[in-house]
Amino acid sequence: MMLGGNTVLITGGATGIGFAIAERFAKLGNTVIICGRRQEKLDEARKKIPELNIKKCDIASESGRKELYDWISKDFPGLSVLVNNAGIQRSIDFRKGMGDLLNNEDEIEINLKSQVYMSALFMPLLMKQKESAIINVGSGLGFVPLAIFPIYCATKAAIHSFTMSLRHQLRDTSVKVFEVIPPTVHDTELKGKPFPKTDYSITAAEMADAVVKGFEADRYEISAGPSGGWLTASKSDLDKAFHEINH
Ligand SMILES: NC(=O)c1ccc[n+]([C@@H]2O[C@H](COP(=O)([O-])OP(=O)(O)OC[C@H]3O[C@@H](n4cnc5c(N)ncnc54)[C@H](OP(=O)(O)O)[C@@H]3O)[C@@H](O)[C@H]2O)c1
Known part of the structure; x- marks a missing residue:
């Protein structure tokens, strides 16, 4: 993919990995739009990068998605890259029955x-462009689940499967389909606050650098750090990793 001259929409682009990707794409001469639910985070992001276009939007709501689509197709009809990055992570203890499930936001949604x-919504717009892309942000935990986050890991495994099918369906179109598979990225808000750096974690900036490199090289599965090995690991290696991380 060309690194400049695109119009890029990044969901959840005001913080963490999404913001680091926004920063890089903006520097590379792309028009960048970010969305998220908290206006103050969007304002903070634009204070740091004044050329960002911001939109308050809850992508889990059908009307939110439709409003975003209507605005983009009118004001940014050249949209060529959709980065599906927004996500949440919750610990859910099934020994409590419905308790944690009902007290948490819906990770599946x-x-x-x-x-x-x-x-699906943005596909007609993306297919109009000469070259375009969807970048889905999955997780290493989609390959090796961390049992305290059972739904989160299941959604990321499903994203991996969905992304493979989407890439295959779109193989003869102008839309290239990428999956970003981060390991633990310690300096983001995913768990409410940044978490301690470990030997197995990287920064959002390091992840975003890998995204830019992979995007330029048309490497459709983009990892960095330890999750890279999980992409090609054997079943017994994955089982071993499961026992190690859940110890
Ligand atoms: N950090 C890690 O270790 C790690 C590892 C693997 C994969 N990932 C994935 O990377 C992606 C980014 O996460 P992050 O670590 O950078 O955490 P983050 O800083 O919390 O970023 C998540 C972003 O998503 C936005 N968001 C959440 N729900 C939304 C909704 N319904 N509508 C619109 N925006 C929404 C949040 O903003 P609002 O709350 O303001 O909406 C936030 O800006 C996620 O998909 C995550 O699963 C992260």
Whole structure:
């Protein structure tokens, strides 16, 4: 993919990995639009990068997605890259029955259904462009689940499967389909606050650098750090990793 001259929409682009990707794409001469639910985070992001276009939007709501689509197709009809990055992560203890499930935001809605619906909704616009892309943000935990986040990991495994099918369906179109598979990225808000750096974690900036490199090289599965090995690991290696991370 060309690194400049695109019009890029990044869901959840005001913080963390999404913001680091926005920063890089803006510097490379792309028009960048970010969306998220919290206006103050969008304002903070634009203070840091004044050329960002911002839109308050809950992508888990059908009307939110439709409003975003209507605005973009009118004001940014050249949209050529959709980065499905928005996501949440919750610990859910099934020993409590319905308790944690009901007390948490719906990860299936935000992490899975929204990415699927955003891809379908924006497809006609993306298919109009000479060259375009969808970048779905999955996770290494889609390959090796961390059991305290059971729904999160399941949504990311589903994103991997969905992205493979989408890439195959779109193989004869102008739309290239990428999956970003981060390991632990310690300096983001995913768990409410940044978490401690470990030997197995990287920064959002390092992840975004890998995204830019992979995007330029048309490498459709983009990883960095330890999750890279999980993409090609054997079943017994994945089982071993499962026991290690859940110890
Ligand atoms: N950090 C890691 O270790 C890690 C590892 C693997 C994969 N990932 C994936 O990377 C992506 C980005 O996460 P991050 O680590 O950068 O965490 P983050 O800083 O919390 O970013 C998530 C972003 O998504 C937005 N968002 C959440 N729900 C939304 C909704 N319904 N509508 C619109 N925007 C929404 C949030 O903004 P609002 O709350 O303001 O809406 C936030 O800006 C996620 O898909 C995550 O699963 C992260």
